[in-house]
Amino acid sequence: MIYILETQFKFISKAFQRSIAYKLEYYTGLANAFLYIFIFTSVWRTVANESPNSLGVWTGDSLVNYAILSTLIKVSYGRNEYFLINKIKSGDIAYDILKPYSIPLMYISDSLGVSVFQIFARAIPLLIFSIFFFGVVPEISIITLLQFIPVYLFSFIIFLSFGFLISSLAFFFTEVFSFMIFYGALVTLLSGAVIPISMFPETYLKMISWTPFPYLYYYPTSILIGVPLNMQYEELILRYLLQITIVSSIAYYLYSSGIRKMEFAGG
């Protein structure tokens, strides 16, 4: 057990150090996230001033807070799909399956390493910068924070599972970039990363809430801001568990099927 933990910790540390290595990458990544925050805060400020009657449960400030916090949550998750995809494409996975550790655990540890880097090096500086730049500080009570932490962790597990699912498709397709684009499209539209899903007409809202996407960014951000969720917190947690079970089961099924069907060219 200790050996497993030590190994996973080394993977986390390696991923963290890898993320630190590219300085230009770091600064442009920060600029990129700031750019998105800036665009959406501008959009929300504009529409809140133009059409205050259409805001519903939102206010101009809560929308600006939403734009900032949803981007920060998104930024805090470290993407590493290519970690597994490259191994499958190059055939290096043949060596990894011979080694005494689990590839899914290795993937999770690598994601954790990148995410720890993202939280400390990107999300926190961006939060401080946003508070000074946009002048809006969300009031977050201890209870809100306690409600947020499990939801944030669950949404991270869904995020990880999606990444692993897409990575595992590399066993079956020569090119998985298209699937990443498709996933990106669904995230853009349905996850709440760009617009709160409560902006959708009522008829679509129910349908979207049963997909795993709003559980990525919409619900964690809404909890932080204190926007009504249209369900009890307990129900939300149950729904999270359901979504985690579904997405991670599909991901693991694809991975194990891929490992079984894997054939290597070359001698």
Next chain:
Amino acid sequence: MDNVYTFSEKIYIYLRLATASIKSRMEYRVTFIIFMVTLSLFYLAQVLTIGVVINRFKTIGGWSMGEMAFLYSLLILSQGLVASIFSGLIDFSTQVRDGNYDRTLVRPLSPLVQVIMNGFEISGIAHIILGIASFLVANSFLDIKWGFENSLVFLLVVLGGSLILAGIRIIIAAIAFWAVNNSSLVHLFVYSSREFLLYPLNIYSGSVKLLLTFLIPLGFINFYPAHYFLNKSTNDLFHPIFIYATFPIGVFIYTISLFIWKIGQNAYESAGG
């Protein structure tokens, strides 16, 4: 060495390079079709996102649904042309790092055109189809009279917008001559900065408007020329003449970019051993 081939022979070779690039892209037909479909879905998701906001708030910065669609069509049509022709510049830094760029230098052809033609990307058609669709949607909401003059100006605007985007791609690619790796800059300046243009420039603060007008003149791709077609008030613009400036600005940026490429190429030292 430049005179080994006549002009028409050079054009023929460049077209052959572009054809080879298209063929290699389409070698895995199913993968290619899936890519085209998902790319279109991605842009559709982007449009729907804006549509949801407009549907709820009716206008963004005083721009209605049809006007926003027109703004989007100008952007995506210019982008479609650039994504088709200038995609080879996106991962140019890889060629610099691997030393593959050296191969283009020993041929009696323009290195820049070789890089561009080797990366000719047929999937840009997805942008153009979406651009035409959003143009048609915009026209169903708006009352724009499409006579000869308007149509000609529209073509010049799309061409000018394409030259601006192409010029930016060349400048960012040229940075690889010095920095070797420019992938994050590509992401920031080629992809992310474009997000500004999904919304009208007047919703942003003065400093961003200045930036997108004078420093990185992306505003000339859709925001300023849209005022001409939509007969929108020019009172809030830095200058009313900007609504006609897309094509000249495009030519200017493109010329500057060729100049920077030339300087970069002269400074280039092969990464190989």
